[in-house]
Amino acid sequence: MKSLAVRIAIALVFNAITLWVASVLPGVRLGAGFLWAVVVFTAATLLVKPLILAMFHRRHAQRADGRKRVLSKAVTMAAGLLATLAILVVTSIFSNGFTIxxxxxxxxxxxxxxxxxxxxxxxxxxLEAKANELLGGAASTGKP
Incomplete structure (x- = not known):
């Protein structure tokens, strides 16, 4: 349970930094609900990204064989971009702390x-392994 809390805390901090850095881009603004935007962004990342990536990989697995390594990389990159766009849409709709x-x-x-x-x-x-080590827990380096 401690490991899950550490993983979520790291994701929240990293996502806060990421959204803050993105706010320097033209058309991207942070608002008073920034912390809520970070929570929404993190939740959307945990929910939306795996769904989109799985959908792309399932379709790609049906069409490509092992020889199409470049196509596989391109599909993975496109899926990541689409997932990121979807996460940003969800974040901007459900929070007033981040607008584009x-x-x-x-x-x-x-x-x-x-x-x-x-x-x-x-x-x-x-980061998770180091945090668990500092908190006195077993270092867990593998993702679930």
């Missing part, structure tokens, strides 16, 4: 936050 205006704002925010998700994927396991 204009096509340039939507494109820039989607790409920047999608790139930030790569960074998060590289560091989250190490």
């Amino acid at each position: 205006n204009g096509i340039l704002g939507w494109i820039a925010a989607t790409v920047v936050i999608w790139l930030a998700s790569f960074i998060y994927d590289f560091v989250d396991d190490g």
